[in-house]
Amino acid sequence: xxxxxxxxxxxxxxxxxxxxxxxxxxxxxxxxxxxxxxxxxxxxxxxxxxxxxxxxxxxxxxxxxxxxxxxxxxxxxxxxxxxxxxxxxxxxxxxxxxxxxxxxxxxxxxxxxxxxxxxxxxxxxxxxxxxxxxxxxxxxxxxxxxxxxxxxxxxxxxxxxxxxxxxxxxxxxxxxxxxxxxxxxxx
Numbered sequence: 001x002x003x004x005x006x007x008x009x010x011x012x013x014x015x016x017x018x019x020x021x022x023x024x025x026x027x028x029x030x031x032x033x034x035x036x037x038x039x040x041x042x043x044x045x046x047x048x049x050x051x052x053x054x055x056x057x058x059x060x061x062x063x064x065x066x067x068x069x070x071x072x073x074x075x076x077x078x079x080x081x082x083x084x085x086x087x088x089x090x091x092x093x094x095x096x097x098x099x100x101x102x103x104x105x106x107x108x109x110x111x112x113x114x115x116x117x118x119x120x121x122x123x124x125x126x127x128x129x130x131x132x133x134x135x136x137x138x139x140x141x142x143x144x145x146x147x148x149x150x151x152x153x154x155x156x157x158x159x160x161x162x163x164x165x166x167x168x169x170x171x172x173x174x175x176x177x178x179x180x181x182x183x184x185x186x187x
Contacts, residue, residue: 005073008074009069009074011026012026012069015064016064016067023061027057030078031053034078034079035049037082038053038086042086052086055085059081060078060081094152124179127182128179128182129141131174131175131178133171136168136170139153139157139164140171140172140175142156142157150165150168153168
């Protein structure tokens, strides 16, 4: 059921007065629409769209006190925030195209991975990555699948460059051991 402009403005006023229930109602009215907008512009990357939707509503919550009704609907203000956040997000991503892990046919050869000295199938890579700790897996994927630098990875995982290097080294060593064991098991 669509809410009228007056109903929405009343909810906004209540939310501006720190009424959590009113903000929850605004979220219920608009979250799906914001998600759909982001999902479309992110070319179907649902997890990214979900994360950005949450970020947008955090920003709306923080800025709702500055909202003023000037004839345009509340949704225009909300979608301006969503659009700006999307633009910031897209600009902050690496210039290289991102490929979902499931779509990778082989792990790119880099200096750090040349020791593996063979190409991996998607299934081999999935099994090997599953043996890493969540932190190691995150670092390895960010570094070698998404192509982030050490500094970018450190910022993304909120750790120091040294911590990322250690996680990467341990992760690659574990990957190498797992893949060598798997190779030895194949007749």
